[in-house]
Amino acid sequence: MAAEVVIVGGGVSGVTTGIVLQLLGYQTRLLCQHWIGDTLNATRPDSCEPRFASQYAAASVIPHSAAITDESWHLHASLRLFEVLRSxxxxxxxxxxxxxxxxxxxxxxxxxxxxxxxxxxxxxxxxxxxxxxxxxxxxxxxxxxxxxxxDMPRYCEFLSGLYCRLGGKLEKTGFCDVDTLMAIRASVIVNCGGAWGRTLWGDACSSxxxxxxxxxxxxxxxxxxxxxxxxxxxxxxxxxxxxxxxxxxxxxxxxxxxxxxxxxxxxxxxxxxxxxxxxxxxxxxxxxxxxxxxxxxxxxxxxxxxxxxxxxxxxxxxxxxxxxxxxxxxxxxxxxxxxxxxxHQRQTVRLESETQHGRSVMHNYGHGGAGITLSWSCAIKVAELVCDHVGACADLRHIETQVRAGLA
Ligand SMILES: Cc1cc2nc3c(=O)[nH]c(=O)nc-3n(C[C@H](O)[C@H](O)[C@H](O)COP(=O)(O)OP(=O)(O)OC[C@H]3O[C@@H](n4cnc5c(N)ncnc54)[C@H](O)[C@@H]3O)c2cc1C
CATH class of the missing domain: 3.30.9.10 (D-Amino Acid Oxidase, subunit A, domain 2)
Structure with missing residues (x-):
């Protein structure tokens, strides 16, 4: 499968989405200012940036502090995926x-x-x-x-290592503006921008x-x-x-x-x-x-x-x-x-696709205090949107089965 997907965001949502898409055979490029594989560092002024939420989660897998459509599916999918990771x-x-x-x-x-x-x-x-x-x-x-x-330090190391081993391309670009993103040739752009997600293409929903x-x-x-x-x-x-x-x-x-x-x-x-x-x-x-x-x-x-x-x-x-x-x-x-x-708590987590200047943009942000909990289920939902977009036939169950097999 040749479709290339650009992901904006180097937090848990971005890297998990990257892993899921790589496991499904897509080639992804992940662009970010902050990267979960980096640790807090006194010599880097942006390393204790409070908006980079993945740096502060403990993190428990408990679905509170966020509102999401299909909550029950997200909870059960999340428990199934974390059990695979635990094993x-x-x-x-x-x-x-x-x-x-x-x-x-x-x-x-x-x-x-x-x-x-x-x-x-x-x-x-x-x-x-x-x-x-x-x-x-x-x-x-x-x-x-x-x-x-x-256990976040170990979990972040695991996620960042896995993404790179699966062939994902990590690019620490600094903060990209919309013009830069629109100039990139890719089938789809996925917005996993966390607290910055709403600033890129705008968002009418309150947060x-x-x-x-x-x-x-x-x-x-x-x-x-x-x-x-x-x-x-x-x-x-x-x-x-x-x-x-x-x-x-x-x-x-x-x-x-x-x-x-x-x-x-x-x-x-x-x-x-x-x-x-x-x-x-x-x-x-x-x-x-x-x-x-x-x-x-x-x-x-x-x-x-x-x-x-x-x-x-x-x-x-x-x-x-x-x-x-x-x-x-x-x-x-x-x-x-x-x-x-x-x-960053949106009224409901944003998981949808839209067309911006003729390009397909998919959003995955606004997870409040449950972004680690929801990371796998949201990544699977994004993968379903991407599959639909490129005309590949895949439902949520089929995608989840492939991802669990790839992670086991
Ligand atoms: C104190 C605290 C405790 C928490 N505890 C838990 C918990 O126990 N369990 C749980 O499930 N969740 C918890 N959370 C929530 C969880 O941390 C977040 O929901 C989750 O980390 C969000 O991840 P993200 O990848 O969506 O966003 P972020 O981690 O904020 O990452 C956003 C990324 O986007 C990049 N970016 C954005 N815009 C651009 C751009 N234009 N160009 C380049 N890069 C860009 C940033 O550089 C960054 O890499 C907690 C959060 C906090 C603050």
């Missing part, structure tokens, strides 16, 4: 017991029943041994399951940015739950009197241990716009919701000099207590750094 053993994907905990009674989320090992906590709020709880006697409600987890401030504890080993012996993670929603967003809306903290440290989240502060240059040579300025409570200042990861980031204090105090009770380790004994990343 390989070299992709940096594992499963771990994940707890979604609330200090008030909560309806179980619609996705939860589909998750392997799904289990609901007692409705009396008493919890169970091994469940995260910030203090004795605090009621806990919620559920747990075996979550797929992409927003959700700011995540994170702490990394530079710990060596991955800890175990001292009661169950399992590797585990959590999203914990304390009472709003303990930690909340503006106007008293509930906030959560989270914990994901990884090979390069333990990720302690976080914030979900919202804004409809950012200021700063699109080409990302200047750090954008946050213009939206802010945290008004006490902060702790920690060194900003990947920055030169001694730039510090103000981290809401509850991210540290709550996680510290939860982790200490869960694992017996005090994160205050470990070196801590901070980072901030912006989730």
């Amino acid at each position: 390989r053993g070299d992709a940096g994907v594992r499963t771990q017991r994940h707890y979604e905990i609330f200090e008030w009674p909560q309806l179980v989320a619609s996705y939860a029943e589909a998750m392997p090992g799904y289990h609901v906590l007692p409705v009396n709020g008493k919890g169970e041994p091994g469940v995260p709880r910030r203090a004795d006697g605090v009621p806990v409600y919620g559920w747990s399951f075996q979550a797929y987890f992409a 927003r940015y959700v700011r995540g401030i994170l702490v990394r504890a530079h710990a060596g080993d991955i800890p175990r739950n001292q009661t169950t012996g399992e590797i585990c993670s959590y999203n914990y929603h304390p009472a709003v009197s303990v930690y909340c967003r503006s106007r008293g809306r509930p906030a959560d903290v989270y914990f994901y241990p990884r090979s390069d440290g333990w990720i302690l989240g976080g914030t979900r502060l919202e804004s409809t716009e950012l200021s700063g240059s699109e080409a990302s040579d200047v750090r954008p300025v946050w213009q939206g919701e802010t945290w008004r409570g006490p902060v702790v200042r920690l060194p900003l990861e990947g920055s030169e000099d001694r730039v510090e980031l103000a981290v809401p204090e509850p991210i540290l105090t709550l996680n510290r207590e939860l982790i200490r009770r869960l694992t017996g380790v005090d994160v205050n004994d470990i070196r801590l750094t901070a980072a901030e990343g912006f989730r």
